[in-house]
């Protein structure tokens with residue numbers, strides 16, 4: 001049976017007389033990956049910072065692993081690992097020393113420190129670099145050290161706040177592979193914010209926040225089904241003949257650069273249309289809606305709009 005490891009109910013946050021989060025409710029299933037998206041200023045950081053016990057709620061209930069983030073801060077902190085956008089490693093220490101100091105901070109039993117360090121450095125492909133000073137590592141490796149460090153006290157939930165921002169696409173892909181491996185192997189719950197839609201695409205659920213409220217919360221597939229259209233571009237030999245068939249079939253179309261653009265509402269009808277046109281067809285393209293389209297439809301903004309500092 002799946003159960004909710006994060007429970008947020010009627011959460012509101014005011015900064016003075018400005019309401020940043022308005023009665024937000026959602027749950028995250030244990031062992032799942034949850035992408036938390038929204039335009040700048042939507043209230044994402046406020047929600048994450050409250051869940052991570054760094055700021056206090058104004059009202060509502062926020063629980064992690066059954067513990068209240070306001071009244072059981074220490075228990076919540078033990079249950080979570082955090083990787084923020086801003087690097088927080090000690091550059092003047094080695095990889096291993098960074099993990100060690102985290103173990104001490106979290107009270108990991110001394111006889112378990114070496115075993116856990118080895119396990120996580122192996123998982124993140126960092127074992128040969130254990131004695132290296134962090135300052136000498138590449139951006140992608142530093143990020144992997146941060147992830148390993150965030151997991152050393154065996155948290156149940158890992159918060160990743162834009163974990164790949166600032167990294168090149170190849171490194172981003174690798175980090176993402178590690179995150180997915182982690183989720184599988186350690187059955188950890190991943191709570192992710194990102195400006196890269198392809199990272200949200202592979203999560204179990206996607207919630208989109210806008211103006212302090214959660215507007216949608218569903219699987220990527222369901223969101224695409226509900227908020228996007230499938231379109232097709234057709235190129236035919238005889239435009240006149242095609243136009244007659246499209247009219248007979250009552251299919252609305254637009255013509256652009258000699259191509260017909262239509263919306264595919266029903267696949268069976270579309271295939272029927274293609275069969276009617278088949279002698280004349282030169283090219284067919286089917287364009288599925290993307291999560292980007294969902295984001296744009298819901299928020300009116302591009303996900304990367306101003307979100308990427310570089």
Ligand SMILES: Nc1ncnc2c1ncn2[C@@H]1O[C@H](COP(=O)(O)OP(=O)(O)OP(=O)(O)O)[C@@H](O)[C@H]1O
Pocket residue numbers: 015018020038039040041042043044045046047
């Ligand atoms: N300490 C604060 N005092 C006053 N207003 C704040 C404070 N922190 C955030 N806000 C405001 O609350 C709103 C939500 O901010 P928040 O940082 O949670 O948004 P966000 O979705 O994380 O945006 P971003 O993607 O830019 O980080 C914004 O309008 C912001 O200006």
